Amino acid sequence: MTSREAILLLERFRAGQVGRDDVLRAFQAAPTADLGFAKVDLQRALRKNFPEVIFGSGKTPAQVAAIAMRLAKAEKRLLVTRIGKEHAQMLRRKLRPIKYHELARCVTYEKARLQKRRGVIAIVAAGTSDLPVAEEAAVTADIMGNTIERIYDVGVAGLHRLLSRLDSIQKANVIVAVAGMEGALPSVIAGLVSKPVIAVPTSIGYGASFGGLAALLAMLNSCGSGLTVVNIDNGFGAGYAASQINALATGELE
Amino acid sequence: MTSREAILLLERFRAGQVGRDDVLRAFQAAPTADLGFAKVDLQRALRKNFPEVIFGSGKTPAQVAAIAMRLAKAEKRLLVTRIGKEHAQMLRRKLRPIKYHELARCVTYEKARLQKRRGVIAIVAAGTSDLPVAEEAAVTADIMGNTIERIYDVGVAGLHRLLSRLDSIQKANVIVAVAGMEGALPSVIAGLVSKPVIAVPTSIGYGASFGGLAALLAMLNSCGSGLTVVNIDNGFGAGYAASQINALATGELE
Amino acid sequence: MTSREAILLLERFRAGQVGRDDVLRAFQAAPTADLGFAKVDLQRALRKNFPEVIFGSGKTPAQVAAIAMRLAKAEKRLLVTRIGKEHAQMLRRKLRPIKYHELARCVTYEKARLQKRRGVIAIVAAGTSDLPVAEEAAVTADIMGNTIERIYDVGVAGLHRLLSRLDSIQKANVIVAVAGMEGALPSVIAGLVSKPVIAVPTSIGYGASFGGLAALLAMLNSCGSGLTVVNIDNGFGAGYAASQINALATGELE
Amino acid sequence: MTSREAILLLERFRAGQVGRDDVLRAFQAAPTADLGFAKVDLQRALRKNFPEVIFGSGKTPAQVAAIAMRLAKAEKRLLVTRIGKEHAQMLRRKLRPIKYHELARCVTYEKARLQKRRGVIAIVAAGTSDLPVAEEAAVTADIMGNTIERIYDVGVAGLHRLLSRLDSIQKANVIVAVAGMEGALPSVIAGLVSKPVIAVPTSIGYGASFGGLAALLAMLNSCGSGLTVVNIDNGFGAGYAASQINALATGELE
């Protein structure tokens, strides 16, 4: 309820058109649908410009499908993350048209093909093993209405591979830089561009990588200006933030 | 040297207007001024839309002043971070007009007052002790040409204080959220706005705060979408990234 | 043996009604039953107002059943935690009436339905994935004689969901607040109520969550007054402490 | 504003006794006084049954005094924690009657001597070095209206010292157990009493104590039921929670 709607409501109350209990309820309303095992947030799209994203990890295929179907009644686009093949098959039976992104472990649903924003989000990944995380970022930003450019396998151990793609990177409005192991890629990119760089550490590595901690610390300590960081393996979060920035950049909030 | 300049240079070489060595040198040029103890990056403004920022920590007042004076020859604005009173006094003797921001431990230099971008960056801080970090972010974003709104002392332990300022927060293009201790403020804000939120953990706290680690981990694990994080106490980095985003949002890159 | 009983014993010894060895033994008595693989504490209910709780993790179904049957001879209520379906089935064959709480991974045994204390314990959980831990707390507090109110899926990323249930939370005598990821929920609640809040971090999360460490640190560093914390995933401990407090609040120690 | 007051307000609005803007403002009111460098929470006592506590660490004596004087206009009791002699002297000049607790590094202010609750809070400390933290807990609980029993220097290395005071410990409504080094004291106490035990790890120790981490982990992993834990050296938090519990136990909320 916006401030404007609140004023209207109060006037209607004064005019005797709504009762006192309705006013109180409106000021305290819980805009959620209760499925028993979960409360579905039906006003998220109003607050955040995108419907509630379904985090599939730890939920059964049936639970994921139930939440998705409830949201699909109200929304034109959906995103389900961190799921496996079984979840995707269940969703396909219940909801059309969906797309299963196997590498990204995501399902997207788009009632009708939406137009994409013109500004580009570059998703840059250091190694082949980082692709699942990079793809989660790409799928997220794509379903949120952005044009994506994928620039993969350009880790700093072979600098020429990165430099040969520099032009594309510099043209993007925002760059998502994904790397495991020593996590140096975002630092190098941030030194070469003037746009926001969102760094995603991955859990790729072994030994003193400590499940991505080494890459995370490297990114947090980057000497490159304008770099911000998300959680280890959090491709979704990076894609989401990149979309918010690109929406600002293009002035196309929806 | 942009691609365009490179093409011109090659044509002039083919036309015999420049020598082979000049071409080679141009492709390998180091656009830096060497002060002996430091290499000053004179092309940073071209690459990053803002001159090299002087990180004062560990440098003597004389060193800071020398670098600042060298940069001031080429640039209209300067930012010096992590310095004390002594550095500020030395800078004031050497360079005018400068402004010393004591709480933020920064000095700024502006040859002529630049116009600010219309879009607003909100700097939100949880507690009084977080202000030095919040101010570093504010001063950074201000000197980079942004309009700042400060919203301080609104930690989650007194939620009404935060909610009473929600309107201002929601109007900003980008929010910098600064908090120590349990670091919950950015999570709560990210749930209430649709704009990018940059979280800055501070080293404020004691015991199991471990110098800001608790707040850092909380922010990295936030369930609020669109949240990105910078290093502990890195107000500068947050202000810099916020400025990059606001520049995109307003379309006023310089 | 209370001080009072000790005085009586000494007088009976002086009167020649008991022998010296009996006195010595009484002062050194080990009130335990030895099952070979475990010593069952038969005086726990006297000291702690609730019989020894059987921690099932690492014990075979047969061992759990043996301990439970031995305790059931002396006690009216039992609680078995951290067990699976197999343990529950074995217990059902040996002991009636029991109840298997699958989500909470607990079994309870109640010879006769006991009356509940009037004061309410609110169990508040941030996300769907936190429910097993929240339910362990709820089942524990319930079998110890308390009235429970469950308030689930009210994480801080959607603050309105929490605020819409605030009334129930404020009415409780004690609140158990369960959250993983950034663990901000207990801090927000502690700022809104004047009753003790027991925070339970869960191991829900990924990457820099480090198995619940991020949530644990956030809760320990909470700026909300009156917050105390238990171990990661320790729903039992929180339910137990909440019951002790509610017993004090209602004056109904048993 | 309670629900009751909200209903009254709406009725007065319908009756034309208050204007629409007043209603809107009331629903959005920020009950804080702004001192420039801090927002003073004037409704804390309503929400939490005790005025906002002034955390002195990182504040100048002048700032602490200003906040204290502003709060003293509205409140009958005040607590200032984590301060030094200089702060105490400044406070003494500005505000009477105050009491400086040197060991606890606290100042208390009591307009008139309030009656104490009858129920007892036992503050138990393992070693001499733990006393500053224990005293912070004791001073906090005392100013909040509780009767305190101090039981100091009873660490587990000399078990007879603890057992000789067991009677007092068992009579208390709630026990605050303070220990550094291996932090075993709360575990042992929790095994001997049926009341809530709040464990406070201290930073006392050296080497692999890691500033209190060893004691903190020990307390979180305690096998004693009913134990909850606060941050390292957080005597205030333990005293505050103990007071909340004792208030419930005695039914004397104020």
Added chain:
Amino acid sequence: MTSREAILLLERFRAGQVGRDDVLRAFQAAPTADLGFAKVDLQRALRKNFPEVIFGSGKTPAQVAAIAMRLAKAEKRLLVTRIGKEHAQMLRRKLRPIKYHELARCVTYEKARLQKRRGVIAIVAAGTSDLPVAEEAAVTADIMGNTIERIYDVGVAGLHRLLSRLDSIQKANVIVAVAGMEGALPSVIAGLVSKPVIAVPTSIGYGASFGGLAALLAMLNSCGSGLTVVNIDNGFGAGYAASQINALATGELE
């Protein structure tokens, strides 16, 4: 080669009874048998008073058996640790008489029953889950010729259980104290006895136990004098050290 033997060798060399190469070789001799995949140390019993112990973890049943058979040619007693049922069966086929200690995951071999030292080693364990580690210590100390007294399930949460066995503990020459979770047991014991206490942290616990780290740190920080610590779950190491001490105490080195 002892100093005495070295003198003899040199004299025989001077006397021409042995060649120069033999002397050189003797001074550089590698007293090991090479099995290809392992070098078996045949002089360990001379240096350490007990033959090389076979650490089974990561070795195949066939490898363990080969090493055991080679050692059994030279030795009267053997100990194999960290093995499973499969290894035990293979050993039983190859070597008689052996004994498989299932709980301790060890096999022992004793050509003829050796006499035990009179002095007692007490193995004290806090909980049922700690028994595998306690038994590894017990089996180790037993095969090395010591009399063992097992005192199990006497954790500090039920102090009376420990105190009722205090007499036995105080009579031992050396105490091995095994505990997981908060690891308080060795501290309490060390305060009650005047003999060396060897503390063994176990990986029993969950959450902030971090695989035994909490117990390990507690034991290292114990305020009980005379306490020394071995690695997490290292029952073998504790039993070995206890045997060395008991051997000194009884003067029966073999």
Added chain:
Amino acid sequence: MTSREAILLLERFRAGQVGRDDVLRAFQAAPTADLGFAKVDLQRALRKNFPEVIFGSGKTPAQVAAIAMRLAKAEKRLLVTRIGKEHAQMLRRKLRPIKYHELARCVTYEKARLQKRRGVIAIVAAGTSDLPVAEEAAVTADIMGNTIERIYDVGVAGLHRLLSRLDSIQKANVIVAVAGMEGALPSVIAGLVSKPVIAVPTSIGYGASFGGLAALLAMLNSCGSGLTVVNIDNGFGAGYAASQINALATGELE
């Protein structure tokens, strides 16, 4: 493209023998073959004197085989690390002659048997369990053209085993020292030789070994001069660096 080739290219451009676009392209060339899922680095041998090594972990047998076949067109030797039996079988079907090193989990391919450098690399390992890592180092250094001497099972607990092989160790140009647990072996060796020692911590151990962290820290803190360290279990990295040093030592870079 070397500097020399760049000069030639520029002259040919001036002479009209190549076009402007060719020059630009040459300066920006990406010397990689794109297989879709990976970019194969075809110039690695020029830059690093050895072709790109295929890190098999996380790649399917088919992917590994595709990359290997593409590289084999251009290279005379190949190394594939961190693979299992399945990968080896797939490679054997596609590429001849290859050799599968089961213990080292590597496959090597050598079109024709190359001559080995005369200087020796000593691979020294502390225990039987460290052999997979030691063998990865050995296989790596071998395929890169070095003569290897394996010195295994010489941990510091039996110092005579190490000292008996000291002569061989001292004769090597460079020593790779592999150890888990307390990781003391490289320190001891570095004190006895004047050649570079590369220390490889392994994840062998349990409890407070923390997956090799204990050995890693020990090696980094070694008081032995000339010691450098690689990541936990990184036999490949150690073998690679040792080969680089041996190549320098023998002057036989290829």
Added chain:
Amino acid sequence: MTSREAILLLERFRAGQVGRDDVLRAFQAAPTADLGFAKVDLQRALRKNFPEVIFGSGKTPAQVAAIAMRLAKAEKRLLVTRIGKEHAQMLRRKLRPIKYHELARCVTYEKARLQKRRGVIAIVAAGTSDLPVAEEAAVTADIMGNTIERIYDVGVAGLHRLLSRLDSIQKANVIVAVAGMEGALPSVIAGLVSKPVIAVPTSIGYGASFGGLAALLAMLNSCGSGLTVVNIDNGFGAGYAASQINALATGELE
């Protein structure tokens, strides 16, 4: 009160020679002297064969002196650890004869020179910087009545220094091995002797030494049998445990 004394007391009670209250008091007696700021344990010597040791850290010179004087009334020997020059001077004024051990930061008091046990404790230290910790161990063991042999500056980087003293080390009943940095010394010694080795990690080192953590972990993970470990820099604990073992070895408990 021993069991024997308890029997006597009961008989005297039955005989009417002592009152009931005396019996109760005896069974509950707290054998401590209360100095206000500390409880002095007057029965420690009975339980532990050595009077309570005064840990000076964090105590004022006056407090240390007061405790020392109270203990000196009952005891023939005293040990004060972790003190500075100021404490030593204060003690010298109050108590004679004392000895200040500057390097060890200890003071000892011996009413009359006691005879030393014949068995030797070897204190072995790796480097010059480890001497304060080694000396704390030596002073502790000396005042407890043992003969000490100091073997210093024999770190593993120069193995010949250690081997040249091996004879002395092997003759000792128990060895205290002190080392910082990589902490390898105790492992090497444990491989060469058949007596108990107590390892003391020191905080000597820098960088990834993490204040002694590297050495601590190395010692806990030692592959040398019979090694036990104490806290970082805990020379006192090692000396105390060594004395307990030597007392057992020589059969001279006092």
Added chain:
Amino acid sequence: MTSREAILLLERFRAGQVGRDDVLRAFQAAPTADLGFAKVDLQRALRKNFPEVIFGSGKTPAQVAAIAMRLAKAEKRLLVTRIGKEHAQMLRRKLRPIKYHELARCVTYEKARLQKRRGVIAIVAAGTSDLPVAEEAAVTADIMGNTIERIYDVGVAGLHRLLSRLDSIQKANVIVAVAGMEGALPSVIAGLVSKPVIAVPTSIGYGASFGGLAALLAMLNSCGSGLTVVNIDNGFGAGYAASQINALATGELE
């Protein structure tokens, strides 16, 4: 004593030219000079090709000077590390000619100017704050007889600075790469050269840098082949290892 000398000694013994005791002593000789507070290793130069280096940290100026003077009797070159101005002044009074390297905190002593090896060691540093560590490496490698090329302030945030010096880096025999913060420099360099790269993390940084841990982990996890790592801030160790490698490369071991 080399093997060769051992043979000679034995022959002289057989010939009656030396006594048996002399032979035994020679085989057990401790080639150290005992200064009371330190044992000076007089055979280090034989074993390691460079005299014992004096680590000044924690030693008094007088102690450092005494060790230096003792070594200077036998050696032509000396290196003292980790000292301040006071140590340098004391050394200057006692020993000539010495040179004090203030930034590197080292003193070197060279009886006569030695010839340098022709091969070059490149010391590359990321930022101005890393120079003390870089200089420690440079001074170490210089006094050991190497030609040094310093390439400073070439961090990855301004890649062009690094690339403009690439030629010099590629020509070196071995590269020491020094960096704090995110520690990415060595990874980038290792991808561009075919020579050994020794990475030195520095403690430069703040927040989640954790005293250099972030840089250390990044370097250990580098995807660049041929990279080895030394301890945080260990410029000496890197310079020493680089010298050993350069000595091998040039074949000029002395």
